[in-house]
Amino acid sequence: MNNSNNSIIPQEAFDWYDEYAHGMMDRRTFMKKLGTLVAVGYSMTVLTSALLPNYALAEQVSFNDPDIIARYQTFASPAGHGEGKGYLVTPANIATNADTKLPVVLVVHENRGLNPYVKDVARRLAKAGFIAFAPDALHPLGGYPGNDDEGRAMQRSLDRGKIQNDFVAAAKFLKAHKNSNGKLGAVGFCFGGYIVNYLAAVDSDLLSAGVPFYGTPAEESLRQNIKAPLMVQLGELDERVNSTWPAYEKDLKALGVQYQMHMYKGAKHGFHNDSTARYDKENAELAWQRTIAFFTQELVGA
Template sequence: MDQRIINLFDEYTHKPLSRKEFMEQLVRLAGGTALAAAALAVLEPGYAAAATVAPDADDLVSEEVTWIGDGAAVRGYLVHPKGRQKRGAVVVIHENRGLTPHIKDVTRRVAQAGYLALGVDALSVFGGTPTDEDEGRKLIGQLDPAKNLNNYLRALDYLRARPDANGRTGCVGFCWGGAMANRLAVADPKLNAAVSYYGTQPPAEDVPKIKAALMLHYAGLDERVNAGLAAYEAALKANNIKFEQYVYEGVNHAFNNDSSPARYNAEAAKLAWERTLRLFKEKLG
């Protein structure tokens, strides 16, 4: 697919570009309405086809849970392997559309690797993630940043307090969630591991607060997020923060999202996931 079309879709999903403006530009780039529709079919998520772990998988237990956030109850999707055992716990942080079926699937993947996995619905303060992704993106922009961060910090507290948790916690986030993973690493000195997939970086002056082991995954073609890569790397090195950084050349933002065929890259996603689980095994048990 023409890289200009992928870049346009990234602009549409991350900046205030209306659906009408996006479609007009897409038609021009694609060369017609029919070709634009074909491009859109592989850009927009196809959740059912991309699910890798069934919601009713025999080896997993899942439930909806709630905890008290900053001024409101927050809901999450908790999944863990069957059997009584104390486990490391991982908060899974969604993209800028909310707790979609894809992120629920990722939550089950984390659980299947042996962890207590909690997919937080940041939009539960608005009643929950809507099925309309444009509405989800709109609501993400209306979140109070400070309260939202507190809601995630309290999600980590909720996990630590569970009797089936071993006390060690991590997080993994994608896109909007990748930025939030970086923010959690800054804000929670008890966090053991934080993994950010193509997430924007925190201010350099906040980097000394990081105590968690960091793993940063970037897409080589992701000019928007990568604009802050060098400064973050320099600040991490200057403050002797333990981190691993990987740039996957020739792949796009959201390369891990297998529900979006145009941007998904199976090879990069597989390697990044293996690295992610290796860090969790080292830090969470």
């Protein structure tokens, strides 16, 4: 998918979608606001097809790719919901060499469960030589339901503290994988970006590297624990998340944390997600190249 339709959709429509997607606006209000654009000449079909995800467009690496092996895996989460489940993707060559040790990367979804886009991100990482694990926060309710609206409602219904503990448990499970080299990275998007920041802050020894895409920071009282190097990925037009960056950067500097921040010109919140018109191909590919290079630098080796 390309972002050629972005130029014909006004920025306020993307802002409304962001509010709707993050629980600050209900669907009725969102559709009513889109209706005001229809009244001045925009097509509702074009607006909704651009703003709402089409996951058929998001597959970059097939689950049948011969270079990877993808399967589901449960893990214990005693401080969370008791049991978690996620999508584990490994390079295929470890099946023939049981002693292979590789870096491992946790992949954290947005605020709507483990949708096809995030599963594809896990496959991209495995294709690049990492062991990737993408947990589904909605496992206690039966897993991602197949559509984002219902997924968002389900995730909001769960206890946030238990969700966070589930991701801590998932991170520890992955770090202890038999083929892990002992170095754990985490990449996440939106809510998942927040979880990456949280994992870096809640346990100084958990992460070896984190890449939060447009995620808010962990609460201030936890930030003193951050030691892992961070690569912060932000979109220039994402005012809501970007407003939290100055205070976060100030704390990272004061703590001496190794970090880098990339601000992508003209990019919206969600610019890496190639299932909607928020996708910015050029910036998304650059951000992903930087992510892979960062994980390679920080995670490869014993």
